[in-house]
Amino acid sequence: AQSVSQHNHHVILSEAASLELGCNYSYGGTVNLFWYVQYPGQHLQLLLKYFSGDPLVKGIKGFEAEFIKSKFSFNLRKPSVQWSDTAEYFCAVNAHGNQFYFGTGTSLTVIP
């Protein structure tokens, strides 16, 4: 069965600190990869996605993610976080068919 692992359950950072959230998946074939963000009281929104091509993907709000196929990873990064980045972050994988497999999410708290 497919699985998506997010190892950081809760991350607390000060503003301007750098962020890296880990995501690993278990499927060995071709995958589409996504990071979604859920701000407090809001719905899931797409941050960025990878389908093919350049493994370094840039998304909205200064976020980027790097697909490393050999490590089955798709880590999310941001060089300098802001208080407004406080949210829940979900990694998702689409390996076949049309269902998405989600990680358990990482709660990010940014302290002003």
Added chain:
Amino acid sequence: EPEVTQTPSHQVTQMGQEVILRCVPISNHLYFYWYRQILGQKVEFLVSFYNNEISEKSEIFDDQFSVERPDGSNFTLKIRSTKLEDSAMYFCASSASLDRGVGNEQFFGPGTRLTVL
């Protein structure tokens, strides 16, 4: 910007009752999904729907669940006889394409929080 909408935002029901959760997908999307998230757990796929029929479903989606597109805009999830363990946030999503080479991101609604007492 078009978005997926869901009603109600919060539904409280007694165990054994039927509930219908409603979703309005983005208007030009053709693929529709339901997911659920039990408090503190991951978002789990329930079912996908295309061309008026279920295209995929998970083990969670048993005979107590059904989906329907009753008209050109709504997409509903019915739970026939709710159980305590059905308490969760239910998310509807839609996508324009299944073409994994082009882009098949799913757009999510705000969710319906179902509480079964």
